[in-house]
Amino acid sequence: MNLLKKYWLVLLFAIAIGSVIVINYVSGSQTEENAGAPRIPEEISSSQFVSPDSHETDKDKTKIYVDVKGNVKQPGVYQIDSGKRVSDVIELSGGFLDTAEKNAVNLAQKVHDEMVIIVPEKGEETSQKIPLDPTEEKLRLNGAAEEELTTLTGIGPSKAAAIVQYREENGDFQQMEELLNVSGIGATTLEKIESEILIP
Template sequence: MDLISKFHFTKREKIFIILFIMALLFGISQYISSKQEDPPPFRDQAKDASNAISSKTESEKTNSEEIVVDVKGAVMKPGIYHLKNNARLQDVLELAGGTLPTADLNQVNLALKLKDEMVVYIPVKGEEVGTKIISQTAGSGITTNPSNQTSSKININTADEAQLMELDGIGATRAKAIIEYRQQNGPFQKIEDLMNVSGIGEKTFEKLKEKISVH
């Protein structure tokens, strides 16, 4: 005898109880089925949060990367400068103390975005440097003034301290003196003007005159 027959129910009540039990079982089966098919919502939320954090980390990493740029030519302080990624040419020129009065900025794009290991060369007025004002070395060494690439002479108007020290009789002190003279008085008009620099006399000039130029 089944459970329902143990109790004294009317026929109508028995039918109602059976329908209720069937509906309850159906609801339970649907609930279990939906739980198995649909992944828990928190997993999607966790995944979205993880992707957002990863994206933010990559963005911060890109923005925080440092680049190193070598600045040469008609600037107040030639040398190596460290900048944030996405820096522009104007930014590194400000770090270099600005350009000399003789700098020819018509040949330079101040809005140019800089890259790591880039060599920046600022020409003086009247100097023709073609397309090699700015170049990226990519480990191939230093890109020098194009006018020096076709000649063994060093341009005393644009050479930095290291290049000047390659000349016989020019050490760090005299190289700095040449750059300071250039900054205060503008470019040398002729190679003989080098003797106006403190510490460089006629004897030293005679050793240098075949190895230097002003253009």
């Protein structure tokens, strides 16, 4: 009888040990599976989200005034963000009239403060030079198209294209000396045209 009792005690003890081993094995397997599973990122809060617009500089947000004249539906002075294009201002003015010579307007050109955009009538020639006083006219370098730049002394089509390219890649000119960084323009050329242009 005692032998049978001892047998049952040993058997129960073995079952208990086996149960502990099985439980530890299962728990360890689940831990490894969880460790290998990809971690699901927490939802990004609104305070962590960075909008592309947040990278705008103060310069981009500066308000400027542009005067639109000629063959547009609503000519007038418009307030617009710095860095916008002529196409944006034309859109604000209601768009071109049917009589407008659209090819005479550089829609890709960046606008600047106090800029005057003249939309000519079909067949009409115009120059976007801005008069500074009754006896003299100067060309705004930052607002001039290639065709207008060729009216400057010593500036042909290739140099005009180089000026526009430099302006598009580096932004508006801030001082006369920056023209020396343009391919094909040296001190002699700068001396010839500095009395004919206006910066900024």
